[in-house]
Amino acid sequence: MQFFRCTYLGHENEEIIGFCLNQTCQNATQYCYECLSNTHSDHLNDCIRFAIISKYINQFIQIQREQTKQFKEIQNELTNCFEQIFKKIDQNNKILESMNQKLQNKEFLSFKSQINILKLHYSKEKEKQIQEQITQLNNINSAIKIILRDLIKWYDQIISGNINKTKIEEVNRISQVQNQQRMQEAKRLFIQGQKLVNEGKFKEALIKFDESIKQFNQDYIIYVWKGFALDSLSNFQEAINCYDKAIEINPNHDNAWNNKGWALNCLNKFQEAIYCYDKAIEINPNHDYAWNNKGLALNNLNRYQEAIECLDKAIQIDSQDDYAWNNKGFALRKLNRFQEALECYERANEINPNQDSAWNNKGFALKKMNRFQEAVECYDKAIQINSKNDMAWNNKGSALNNLNRFQEAIESLDQSIQINSKNNFAFENKGFALHQLKEYQKAIECYDLDLSLHVKPVTLKLKADALLELGKKSEAKKLYQTALQKGSNEKDYIKKQLSKL
Template identity: 25%
Template sequence: MLLSQEEDDHFSLLKFESMLKTNKVLFFDSSEFENIIHYYLEEGKINLAKKALKLGLTQHPTSVDLRLFQVEIYVFEEKLELAERLIDELQSIENFNEEIHIQKANILSKKGCHEEAVNELKTALEMTEDEADIYEMLGMEYLFVENFEEAKNCFEKCLEIDPEDFPALYNIVYCFEFLEKTEDAILFLNGFIERNPYSEIAWHELGRQYASIGMLHEAIRAYDFANLIDENFTGAYLEKGKVLEKLKRYREAIQNYKITLTLDDPSSFALLSIGRCYEKINKPKLAVRHYKEAVHIDPLLDKGWKSIAVFYLKYKNYPKALEAIQKAINLDGENSFYWKLSARIHTFSVQYEQAIEAYAKAISLGNYKLSTWLELADLLLLVNESEFALEQLLLAEPLFPNKSKITYRLAGLYFMLKNEDKAEFYLLQSLALNQSNITIIQTLFPDFFKSLKLSQILNDFKNSLL
């Protein structure tokens, strides 16, 4: 009885592995060795592939195809000089072998010579009957040199050959996104869908493109089609949930996120999103429960701990808020927002020294928002560190020119420090910028607000406007 090709390959593999357990050396024809080596390489069993190759070359020393496997293994092991030397030798023997040009392209690509790799692949393309694989490799080479138009063209060729080549479809959309051609991406996807209306991947990608330019209702429609085609398409439910959140349709968003929990292992992203939506509809117990579930399944999720910290800060449970934000900081100590949030929680906890340190850390990490500087300055003022507060505001002033929230504070601080000339200078500047913000003086510097000096400056300012 004749064996099928698959059965024949399996028999060769069993025969080879049986041989390895004995001291006998059996004969295999070169095609058998090729199938055995290919199998081991696909399975990632490099040592077994090398054993098969060594024996194969002993029995078939002139086999070009086996020596090409040697090139492939050299490339895998980063032995590029040996690979290049061998491929040049093989090319001199058999220049019209497409696989030689493909392997040469792999070597050149590894060396960073992407244009030369493209030339080799174009040569291989003229020889091959399997154009899709070559076009895919060409597309990747063009991506390496950021030639996104050519890369897109190659991936489109792949899709013409096989409309179900989803990696090619993803890569085409990636190229459109990098080129910032969202409208062109939408035109392309709509055209593809006309020819392939049951491609859930295309509908999903179309939804993403619509969402990126604010066409939210069109995005929902696209995600709905994706899920009509494949009711277990988790990604479409997630993306639809995001869009529904933007539309403030929180209950519907929750429903879509919850569907994903039934289709796959629960994701921390979905649980966090559900918690956020429950907060929006004023269901705090359900919100915090889902936040905690998110960090339970992924304890390294710093965003989850941040969400818990924000939640407990909102409801004035400062000890739990501090515990949560500290866990977020332990996971991502370079996140300036976490340090600023920590500073705020410490402030509400009347732990001013720790709050000042946290604000300073946030600023050192690049959090230069106006609110950060103002909160730090106001806290320093509260603990009678007027000179330090002045120092911080003077650092902030060049970053925020003509900001009366800074200049009013500078006026008040200079008054406290008995420098009336500079107090007057900054107060006049502040009044010229925004008279209504004089309430800053009233709130933070009541002595200055009640002083004769301020009354005189105000009168002079009003007279100057007449």
């Protein structure tokens, strides 16, 4: 930022923000904000700030570009018209010259066939019509000369600094009307986009938002809504770009920061997401969504106690936030505080019975408490709400395994795999069920699919058990050893198995 000395009061290090246009003003040629508000109050309308001047310059440039375009269009039209006139006159002259030649050559019959042309010219009607058109063109030419004279005079006045204030005001008025019209059109398109978002038509909404931005691109709210539509289409990086634009226009918009955090969270950029949530909370300490989302990000970073503190804050602000209760339950479950977690899930289900995630999580907590049949009932509830919840199908299969209902477990796990072929837990649990049914080779195939997605000590141990059942001791021994190297929690069991080999 550049600083000057104010020429009125001689302030040091004051930012100069404009100057006075009033010709009689002897107070200051450039002034700081204090001088503008205090000293020039008698003719404040003549005082122009630099920011406003820049805006006017851009408006003048835009107007003149539009005028240039219009003048060129008129020029092209006139040029085209004159070319057609000259072409027609040339054609007529050639016909008359041809007739004259025929007359001289005594080609009377041929001449007679064109006699009507001569009659038309002899009647003076055509000549009179053309003369009237020439008069009209002369009038147009005079009008263009007047426009040119006024433009030259006006531009000379601008350059010399003597431009008429009335004309400036007129240009400003026209510009303001045009801007107002564009802003109204932008608002109309924006409202249409909002309606489409609420209807779940996100692609169509994006078209409306882009059309609105073309009309007026300085409304931060539209970028927030466009970002939300992109989030809904899983275009998270594009959404972040929109939120950044909104924040650039209005750095104090808490929802823009919160939504940017959510998009970053979806890209697994949890630490960056937390920074955004903190900004939203700094702006609005009662932003319950930001507290909840920060808790979710902390859960993803395995910082469960910190997550609980954030989620408690969200619940304190809004005790009916079922997502906050669900996320708090998850953190408590990870800390092996299953009874407290269960109470959170039940609270979430009480507030919103249609949240499949809470039912699934409640089932998981019950399973950890060895209440397997109740867990299955919760998973069924989650599946009833959302039949595409692959983790609910997987968890149901796992609970059925605990109840020794292995065939039913396989059916549930097949549903999970059909929905999500990369759910490695479903392959592990299905392999376990097949193992219990003594279908060891099929179990090994499932374990291999699991290991192709994610190498886990528990799966290595399970595959080794199946190989041992098939008498493949050498292969089983290698896998048991690998499971130990990978940090298996079943070291005593594996060492016992290795002692048999």
